[in-house]
Amino acid sequence: MSSNVSSPRSDADREYEEGNRYTVPHNILRSEVIYGEGFQSSGGLAAFRETVLPELPLSPGSRLLDIGSGLGGAAFHLVAEYPVEVVGVDTAELMVSISDSRRPAKDPEGRTSFVLGDVFSAALEPESFDAVYSQDTLLYSADKVKVLARCAELLRPGGTIVVNDFCRGGSTPEFEEYVENAGYHLVAVSGYPELLAQAGFTDVVAKDVSTHTNHLLRRDLDAYLARAEHDPAIGRADVEHLVERWHRKIGFMDAGALTQGLFRAAKPLSN
Template identity: 35%
Template sequence: MNRQRHDEIARFYDDVTDPYVEAWDGNLHMGYWETAAARPSIAEATDRLTGEVLDRLRTSPGDHVLDVGCGIGKPALRLAQERKVDVVGVSISEQQIEIAAASARAVPVPTQVSFRTADAMDLPFPDSSFDAVLSLEVLHHVADRARALREIARVVRPGGSVVIADFALRAPVPEEHRELVDRFAAACNLVTLTEIDEYVAEFTGAGLELVEVTDVSEHVRPSMRQHAEAMVAARDRLGPVVGAGNLDLMVELTERYAELPQFGYVILRGEGRRTAAA
């Protein structure tokens, strides 16, 4: 990601984190609905998606885990409490890191949890320094996603667990919907949005062993509409930050994009590539 785009996204999240936290109850990602007919609260749905990711992350007590794009730290703190692992969370947003660090001080956890600003494409950690890595709905913000995946592959130990949840496309976008997808991506800072197969190719090309691909698009699709409703409800807080016109556009495009059959959301589970002697 060029420095200008990196700084733009960092500033965006510095600005919107507080109203987003208020609207989405602490988890800065989509939610998981068991069925389209269900109507969980945003807190329930986003916690459930966190659970879907953590259930796939293989850890043991005392492990060192990295959360790439940690938001305000809610998944990292949950992981530390439930698994008794040490967690380091990174984000490019200083505002998010400040909130996450304050939460870590306020919530008793049995292990070490820390947060710091860092770029996913240039992780400030030695090779093979983590037993597991997760990234929850973050890498679409990265201009060079393949590079970020190579960094994840570098810092996870051979055989260490890696789980990534993110937006993707389930099929090629027809020409009549291309403008809608491009406008949605621009309005919501989806810098890298590709088909699932390309995401998987970058995952394995980075040096990670693929274990499982889970398409959870139909479980996440209703959450897109729910988040659009939450943005409307938070208009008094979000409007002054992003601009009333931009907020209306984000809501409209989110609702329309969620209706496309190409809308996708995927969870990739893998592990650090083992050497021949491992």
């Protein structure tokens, strides 16, 4: 099909799409076409392997918590490549259901599990994880210190937290409308270390990885458009939605309004 899709979409259309992004099966599964199997965030497996993964402690027997585990892509990759266990938690019931349905094929040794809920779920026991990681998830949290403090509670002393998150670099009326419609709560890359410190973490390392993320967004978009030209399963409406979404995100990154930060910190060995 043709990739020449530039039909304007109304604010109401965008708001509806965002509100149903993680509740409608079609909306979830179509995103895999651009993100890659198992992923719902920019760059898919490549982004995870190039940003979050190198920061994680992966000693044999380590237990990791994946916040916003989506369709389980990162969790399944970790247990396939490393002798670790991963618990994924996600607030989207359909995401957890799909992840569970894929476990027999993706994780035959049974070293993953998926919990419906958030980090405050009673199913998550304090001091039971060696590492907590999150990719493009905490941007939805208005009280990041509260969430990060709960992460510290879940970690064993000396444990590691790794967060890769979209951040704020500037402001325009159009960008603020975009942020509001998406339900984002963005902070500056430079502001994240203070949030981690307030939550009780030490040894905070912050990196601005916006250039890398922008590159991945463009690469994903080019690959998707090339596939859409020849794949009859990709409908025009899906292309219009995803292409417009990507162009807006890339535009905001080019303008410096939207940025990406990678953060690592440690829970102290003792209080």
